[in-house]
Amino acid sequence: MGIGVSMKRVDAYEKVTGRAKYTDDLAPKDALVAVVVRSTIANGLIKSFDMSEAEKVPGVVKIFTCFDVPQIKFPTPGHPWSTDISHQDVSDRMLLNRRVRIYGDDIAAVVAQDRIAADKAARLVKVEYEEYPVYTRMEDSMADGAVLNFEEYKENILKKTCFKNEGASFDDAAKEDGIVVVEGLYDTQTVQHCHIEPPVSFAYMANGKIVVVSSTQIPHIVRRVCGQALGIPWGKVRVIKPYIGGGFGNKQEVLYEPLNAWLTSQLGGRAVKLELTREETFAFTRVRHAMQISLKTAVRKDGQLVARKCTLYSNQGGYASHGHAIVMNATSIQRMLYHDEKAIEQEACTVFTNISTGGAMRGYGIPQGIFALESHMDDVALKIGMDPIEFRKKNHMQNGFKDPGTGIPCHSIGLAECIEKGKKYIKWDEKRKAYANRTGDIRYGVGMAIFCYKSCVAPIALETASCRIVLNQDGSVQVQMGATEIGQGIDTAYTQMAAETLGISADNVYVISTQDTDVTPFDPAAYASRQAYISGTALKQTAEIFVEKVLAFASKMLDKPCDTLLIKNNSIVDKNSGDILLSMENLAMEAFYSLTDSVHITAESTYHSTDNTYSFGACFVEIEIDIPVGKIKVLDIINVHDSGVLINPALAEAQVHGGMSMSLGFGLSEQLLFDGKARPLNNNLLDYKLPTSVDTPELAVDFVETVDPTGPYGNKALGETPALPSAPAIRNALLYATGVAVNSLPMNPQKLVEHFKAAGIICKDGGK
């Protein structure tokens, strides 16, 4: 079974039987328990601690504070690293921080015999602070005289960048006779990943190394950051990644593994477990950045985009994390998805505040950017009286496009077909007609949105991936990938890729799911929708080397030229006649145990890439809106994706379902709230409105399979793209149903009722 087959997940049996081991399932039962002591202010400096009460709690082993840890600053984001200092991530924190920048900052750690003792002691730690003003809003943290999170970042601006194409300016272009200018301000909220397994690691020392077992997307990066944070050689750290219960980007950051590694090193190498609670996970790991995006568009009445101006502000929260990269993504999407005839001017700014730190989350800035862009495109279409689909078709990316900012080219595009399929599915023309100019309490609308997405991080950052393939005596193989399974199904995709290129059946391909940095080949791992595209190429390339070695051995055994042979169905066959000449098993036995010529056939290679390609898609949605109580019900929704060739159609569809649900939550209900002191208000699964099964509609999925020339099997990004378009599609359907433009997320009932009152659909006194 190779490419294009819906084979069952290779890890499904383990997972449905409960045998799949996740980090906490592997933790030694006698591990000490570490709990992080958190600041009760959001901005300030620790003056002193009083541990007298905390230390008395029975079971407490030791309490460490920010004054005890190595005075080394380190970066946390899961980027591949850069040897060029100017491109390195910001080193902005220590294992424990004296300078507090968010509410709940890590200021001390209690290690105890059990969780109850650790929690009790943590509550009894007394702290004296020097308090600074707290900023939750960007305009306040940027204001004159505001206290800086970091002295080196003036006005609390982490970075500000501008992009402008050559040629006319926006203002010049907008002077054209008869041109229409449309402006809009769109804002998105703070949301959280909500992987069901909380972040957890345990660490111990063995054979002179610190071993960290962690629920991470990026084991090799965890090793690097632990080495950096502790100031020890990176080879002294060994990171093991078992099955993980979801990550969505939150586990693409190295947050607590370094502290865990250091704690064990301070306790004679005893195992120490550090698991966050759900409440901590919400507020003290990473969130999706809230952004304010203003867009201004000059358009001709025939629908031709002439010029645009985009200004994006991203609320970074307390720490730099992935920093400016995320708002840059939200910015570049504006010019990638649509082309302007004359001018595009963009400004992007990342601003520190004291709310939870923004980091990577599925879509990496694009959900925010697409919400603004696709809402705005409907506003523009409405203004010039054009069907939103026709308007988009006139202006969206075409094959051969090359982004002037990043240089990323379009190698394949099925966007127009995606739009056609979605339009047909939702019965666009019929329903737009039926739902036009409705009145009354219950109204209906259809809306849509499109998107594009990069398939890896090149050429902006390093793209490298490695693979090792090892022969077994029975002719089966192990495939070792540095790329990680995080629930998306990549191990199954790799099994199929290996089967395809090796000529060995999928049941004879064993993809090793656990990464261990001491033995696993290097790969920065799961992020940027890159693993099927980039690491898949590493696998293909390695498989080809492996095949060459096998055939060379077969050639000797059979005394036939290499180029007349190939591997098919676990056998060496004659290329021309198709005759089976030798089984893989017999070949392997001879290779392993030959008295004259023994060899363990293995292959290993690294794939380095500076190329990239775009995935595309469209979402179409039909909604019902109950105006007096502000409730949107999604009646029908479809995502149509062009992710190139599908490795496993059934798993691809499943991946899309999850993304759609995430985008629905982003659009309708999810929001992490903070009070004026930047304290989280709803950091639990009851008060944070993650959609349940009864809040999720039936999810329809379709694909357009282009063959991308740069993908190993014609495939392109799919991991993140499903999470992009639902929110703006719903917003546009709501606009059609009610004439009310809701430019702020989430579109929750209270907000909708406020908008409807302002628009006069609900009278101010509530009557109709």
Added chain:
Amino acid sequence: MKIINMIVNEKPVEVAIDERESLADTLRDRLYLTSVKKGCEVGECGACTVLIDGEAIDSCIYLAVWAAGKRILTVEGITKPNGELDPIQQAFVDECAVQCGFCTPGLIMTAVEIVGSGRKYTRDEIRRLISGHLCRCTGYQNIINAIERVVEETHKVVSK
């Protein structure tokens, strides 16, 4: 410590527990039934769902002392001794209802309760019956497909 007796996965078990333990703690840490996952510890995510006397409950907010004398079923208990899957587990595999797998054992246990009733449910009813489980990977679509399939197959058999 207190000794309690219960029937776990159809076997009588005598186990010494700390009275402060939740049933999830006991099942995971003393009986090594690590299919019982903890995602929130306050009964909101459903990952720790097990059956007690046939009813699905969140074992994280159920004290172990209360389980004395009760029949507990976890996903380890529905896999046949030869490793063969229960039809519900098989449906989860076949319908691609599993992604990261962390919510899976809990959801399967609720499905066991649903299917065990022998009743036929509509898709909407199934949606409602699994609404005490949060899943971030699947959008619930394939999970509902899997349960619907088993409900239908079981109903066919029962109604024959």
Added chain:
Amino acid sequence: MYDIKSIYEAKSVDDAIKALSGDPKAVVICGGSDVLIKIREGKLSGASLVSINGLEELKGVSLDEDGTIVILPATTFSKVTGSKIIEKYIPALGFAADQAGGPQLRHVGTIGGNVCNGVTSADTASTLLTLNAELEITGPNGKRSVKLEDFYEGPGKVKLSHGELLTAIKIKKPDYEGFDGCYIKYAMRNAMDIATLGCAVHVKFDGSKTKIDELRLAFGVAAPTPIRCYKAEAVLKGRTVSEALGEIGSLALLEVNPRTSWRASKEFREQLVRELSGRALKEAAAKAGGVSS
């Protein structure tokens, strides 16, 4: 693992009352879905618990000879909903109980706990108010009876002295016979949520089915505790459904007192009061076969 000092598993109601009386700091635990969470939050950490979880004598729903429905407090939400008696005589309460939390929680959470935790968002509370529920409280000095609406003292506070237990919830025949009801839980999600507003209606029509003989309207989260709207009820007595539908929203607004919190604004909750009271009446009236002229 919970930070519990001790747990005593009571053998009977009397035993539980004795245990409580012997320890002025002891906390009663039944289903556990409230108390355990408070322990974990630190609000009740280190507590001594008296568990009535296993007491069969506090479970079940029965019908007295005089037609009084007796719901024992340790009956879980799912058992309330599943009770044939509830289904036959007061289905609106069964529906309301089925709105709490999610399926697993409804297998452990109890109706008694829902009443005794005193929160305004309790899903069964507003419906119980429209049924004029009476509570039987048992203490060291015997039993006393209190009307549910008098039981509420303030947000999260009920008139239950230390050593007392809720031992029965009673609904008399005249309070349910001939009535049909509806509960609307309005929340941000359709499951696993606490009500932004809860609205309960029970209604009875005159013989011609055209005029409202008696209407009972109650809300959760529209005030610090669940409340009845007696004035609105009085005004609407004798009205037709369509007349009542035109007035009920604005009448209800005169009696409620919702507050602004980060969960929802006062204005939004008022909008819901206005809108949902009519919807609940409409649905209850439809069940009652009320003719809207």
